[in-house]
Amino acid sequence: MMLPLEGIRVIDLGRVWAGPLAALILADFGAEVIKVETMSGRGDFTNPETIVVEDFPEKELGSHPWNRSGIFNDLNRNKKSLTLDLSNPAGKDVFKKLVAVSDVVIDNYTPRVMINFGLDYGVLKAVKPNIIMLSMPAYGMSGHYRDIPGFGNTIESVAGITNLTGYAGEAPHLPGMITGDVIAALHGVSALLVALQHRRLTETGQHIDLSQAEAQTSIIGKELIEYQLTKQEPERIGNNHPCMSPHGCYKCSGEDKWVAIAVASEVEWEGLCKAMGNPDWTNEARFSTLTQRLRHQKDLDKFISKWTEKMEHIEVMELLQFHGVPCGALFNGRELLDNEHLKQRGFIIEIPHPEAGVHRYAGTPVKLSETPAQFYLPAPLLGEHNQIILKQLLNFNDDEINELIRLKALG
Amino acid sequence: MSEATLKNLRILELNAGIAGAYCAKILAQRGAEVIKLEAPGSKFNGSAENLYLDTAKKSITINLRNEMGIGMFQRLVSMTDVLIEGCNPSEKSEIGLDANSLTQNNPRLVITSVTGFGQTGPYSNYKDTPMVSYAMGGQMYLCGDAEGTPLNSGLAVSEYISGLYAFIGTLLALEAREKNGRGQQVDISKMECLAASHQYTLTWPEYSNSILSRPGWPGDHAPQSLFRCKDGYVNLRLQNADIAFLSYLFDMPEVASDERFAATHERANHMKELEKLITDKIINIGKKDVFRKAGEWREICGFVATPADLLTNEQYNEREYWTKINHGMTGVMSYSGMPAKMSECAWLSSGAPLPGENNQEIYCDRLGLTWQELKQMQEWSVI
Numbered sequence: 005m006m007l008p009l010e011g012i013r014v015i016d017l018g019r020v021w022a023g024p025l026a027a028l029i030l031a032d033f034g035a036e037v038i039k040v041e042t043m044s045g046r047g048d049f050t051n052p053e054t055i056v057v058e059d060f061p062e063k064e065l066g067s068h069p070w071n072r073s074g075i076f077n078d079l080n081r082n083k084k085s086l087t088l089d090l091s092n093p094a095g096k097d098v099f100k101k102l103v104a105v106s107d108v109v110i111d112n113y114t115p116r117v118m119i120n121f122g123l124d125y126g127v128l129k130a131v132k133p134n135i136i137m138l139s140m141p142a143y144g145m146s147g148h149y150r151d152i153p154g155f156g157n158t159i160e161s162v163a164g165i166t167n168l169t170g171y172a173g174e175a176p177h178l179p180g181m182i183t184g185d186v187i188a189a190l191h192g193v194s195a196l197l198v199a200l201q202h203r204r205l206t207e208t209g210q211h212i213d214l215s216q217a218e219a220q221t222s223i224i225g226k227e228l229i230e231y232q233l234t235k236q237e238p239e240r241i242g243n244n245h246p247c248m249s250p251h252g253c254y255k256c257s258g259e260d261k262w263v264a265i266a267v268a269s270e271v272e273w274e275g276l277c278k279a280m281g282n283p284d285w286t287n288e289a290r291f292s293t294l295t296q297r298l299r300h301q302k303d304l305d306k307f308i309s310k311w312t313e314k315m316e317h318i319e320v321m322e323l324l325q326f327h328g329v330p331c332g333a334l335f336n337g338r339e340l341l342d343n344e345h346l347k348q349r350g351f352i353i354e355i356p357h358p359e360a361g362v363h364r365y366a367g368t369p370v371k372l373s374e375t376p377a378q379f380y381l382p383a384p385l386l387g388e389h390n391q392i393i394l395k396q397l398l399n400f401n402d403d404e405i406n407e408l409i410r411l412k413a414l415g
Numbered sequence: 416m417s418e419a420t421l422k423n424l425r426i427l428e429l430n431a432g433i434a435g436a437y438c439a440k441i442l443a444q445r446g447a448e449v450i451k452l453e454a455p456g457s458k459f460n461g462s463a464e465n466l467y468l469d470t471a472k473k474s475i476t477i478n479l480r481n482e483m484g485i486g487m488f489q490r491l492v493s494m495t496d497v498l499i500e501g502c503n504p505s506e507k508s509e510i511g512l513d514a515n516s517l518t519q520n521n522p523r524l525v526i527t528s529v530t531g532f533g534q535t536g537p538y539s540n541y542k543d544t545p546m547v548s549y550a551m552g553g554q555m556y557l558c559g560d561a562e563g564t565p566l567n568s569g570l571a572v573s574e575y576i577s578g579l580y581a582f583i584g585t586l587l588a589l590e591a592r593e594k595n596g597r598g599q600q601v602d603i604s605k606m607e608c609l610a611a612s613h614q615y616t617l618t619w620p621e622y623s624n625s626i627l628s629r630p631g632w633p634g635d636h637a638p639q640s641l642f643r644c645k646d647g648y649v650n651l652r653l654q655n656a657d658i659a660f661l662s663y664l665f666d667m668p669e670v671a672s673d674e675r676f677a678a679t680h681e682r683a684n685h686m687k688e689l690e691k692l693i694t695d696k697i698i699n700i701g702k703k704d705v706f707r708k709a710g711e712w713r714e715i716c717g718f719v720a721t722p723a724d725l726l727t728n729e730q731y732n733e734r735e736y737w738t739k740i741n742h743g744m745t746g747v748m749s750y751s752g753m754p755a756k757m758s759e760c761a762w763l764s765s766g767a768p769l770p771g772e773n774n775q776e777i778y779c780d781r782l783g784l785t786w787q788e789l790k791q792m793q794e795w796s797v798i
Contacts, residue, residue, distance in 0.1 A: 008587040058623045058625040058627075059619065059622060078614075144756070148730050151713075158715050159717060161649075161719045166650060166717075168569030175641060176719055177558070177566060178640070179572075180630060180631025181613055181614070181631055181632075188754075191754050194755070197583065197590070199760065201586075211757075213756040218754035221725060221731070221736070222751045228726065233745065238569075242567070255564075260556075266546050325538075332548070333550065335556060336556050345606075346606075351607050368611065370601070371533065372587060373599045373600040375588075
């Protein structure tokens with residue numbers, strides 16, 4: 005079965021997360037993705053100032069740490085690697101030759117980087133008129149903030165996301181896992197797929213200017229309309245909910261084990277009472293209606309915690325779901341990898357990597373019935389495909405390749 | 416700039432939840448005709464959720480518990496490219512929504528299902544809410560204070576990430592249809608969308624037998640947190656702990672030469688002191704002043720924007736991010752626009768429809784019902 009993006013060639017200049025994730029989604033569905041990397045060794049995850057040893061097999065960096073980072077290997081499966089120095093004229097020439105035979109270029113640098121390389125959209129368009137370029141800087145390609153650097157959760161703050169999360173009555177709270185990069189990558193891929201359709205209809209390429217901040221603000225459009233309707237700044241409400249009760253996170257037996265329970269209707273409340281064995285307190289007037297339960301939420305939470313803390317989180321989840329109550333265990337990373345539901349759906353994948361070993365990863369959440377994603381290639385070693393790309397795709401001979409190496413244009 | 420690219424696509428949206436509605440909204444704004452199917456008697460509730468999620472859509476009412484309604488639905492499906500729905504398998508069988516029978520009359524149909532846990536597997540009929548999928552996708556375990564109870568996200572993040580994956584899945588299925596002429600099912604699970612939105616969480620157990628836990632983001636060798644300013648909060652991520660920048664920001668030359676903070680390894684031993692210094696001094700500075708100065712120094716920093724800040728933000732205004740929509744029920748308001756500015760593709764914005772607003776257009780002009788038949792259907796509560 006032909007994958008949807010077979011025949012599309014993508015150059016991935018992405019660093020860290022947002023750019024590489026965008027290219028990963030295209031790679032999983034058949035695009036040929038070539039990472040053009042610097043020769044200095046993937047500083048994103050192997051910078052000595054910020055290195056996270058838990059991200060390496062057995063916490064050992066090894067002699068080639070850039071090939072052993074878990075995050076890198078996770079975000080770059082199914083891709084090829086070409087090491088070029090884009091500040092070197094000969095390196096630039098190779099890059100332009102590659103653009104001439106490609107369909108899409110993705111970068112998430114601040115805007116001045118591609119301009120400084122002399123490789124901005126105008127230049128690439130002259131090389132390949134119907135090229136599609138996705139640029140995804142923190143705040144977009146124009147405006148006052150254009151050159152301000154950003155990182156996932158600082159962009160989330162400016163985009164209005166941080167302000168909404170926190171314990172009641174306290175300062176805002178940063179999320180544990182940043183989702184800003186993911187939102188930006190997904191908006192980027194969405195626009196790329198529209199641009200590919202547009203190119204099929206009109207033969208023209210284009211430049212996509214994606215502000216990561218604007219991407220994030222688009223997911224709180226509802227809250228911003230609420231503000232305009234009510235003129236009230238949103239309140240942080242911790243684990244409560246304005247119209248569900250009980251709604252919270254409850255301790256279970258075992259170390260750091262929890263469940264989330266969210267009761268939206270009287271039927272679900274009755275289901276919860278039944279699952280708990282209809283203890284007497286559930287008949288008290290202060291818990292008899294939603295309004296009452298919202299008012300006495302703290303007391304209600306205490307009763308529920310007393311019940312959950314004797315049970316395992318999975319057991320509470322299964323029992324409450326059996327009774328029609330929305331409830332979920334708070335899974336940690338290991339529990340997700342071992343989760344039977346995810347396994348049965350083929351979400352957890354296993355990929356052997358020559359320098360990092362055989363490991364399990366999250367697969368793609370895009371499950372297509374007829375043209376499913378394929379996972380066969382591990383993340384590339386740094387510069388692994390230099391020879392094959394230069395020779396087979398760009399028709400360089402050995403002498404020309406050696407000259408590039410001599411000029412320090414190729415790693 | 417040409418017309419909106421997806422203008423030849425016809426889409427039906429049924430019980431899609433926030434995630435499916437967001438997916439359909441982006442399709443509509445890129446030009447597709449999205450018809451939202453609503454129960455007869457639905458009233459426009461004026462909620463911010465409907466106002467935002469239903470822009471650029473059409474609405475018809477239809478009763479899917481009535482034979483004639485089901486007949487109308489099947490006729491609509493036979494002339495549609497994509498059905499976006501949010502029913503789990505047991506809800507589907509309740510209303511007789513069966514993928515095989517739908518595709519029998521329309522083999523080119525793409526069915527995009529967005530549910531808590533997907534169409535297969537032991538959890539497929541589990542109930543979900545934004546908090547429940549945030550928990551089961553592994554994100555809630557990481558949010559909150561290290562010693563405290565895990566904390567829910569203040570927004571429905573699982574819904575929006577899933578909505579975007581649903582959009583991508585739908586367009587990939589349409590790409591595949593260009594090649595092989597057939598539709599297919601796109602099965603999106605919110606739990607999986609969140610589980611795929613991690614760094615470290617799933618690789619640590621595999622690579623080094625470690626567990627990432629609250630407060631979540633690892634590996635910082637410099638202060639990285641929210642600090643209270645004169646008028647709100649800033650998010651300082653001084654990864655390289657540029658002490659010279661702090662000395663400039665606080666106008667304290669002595670900080671730049673303070674040996675406790677100069678070298679990375681020394682700084683790690685004096686983190687508390689550094690944090691106290693920042694806490695004590697930054698309270699006197701406005702949040703946007705900190706952000707602006709950090710930007711000049713290329714330090715990574717954000718200010719915590721409130722809705723009022725956002726709606727007047729100079730960067731957003733300069734880039735014309737907001738789109739003004741005049742909705743009959745609310746008057747003019749600013750809506751978040753399309754974040755991806757495409758140089759060649761237009762996008763559409765118009766206010767959310769009232770339930771049934773497009774009944775006549777779809778039932779009479781498209782399906783050929785007469786005015787009398789339309790009235791009759793209303794009387795029989797079919798629409």
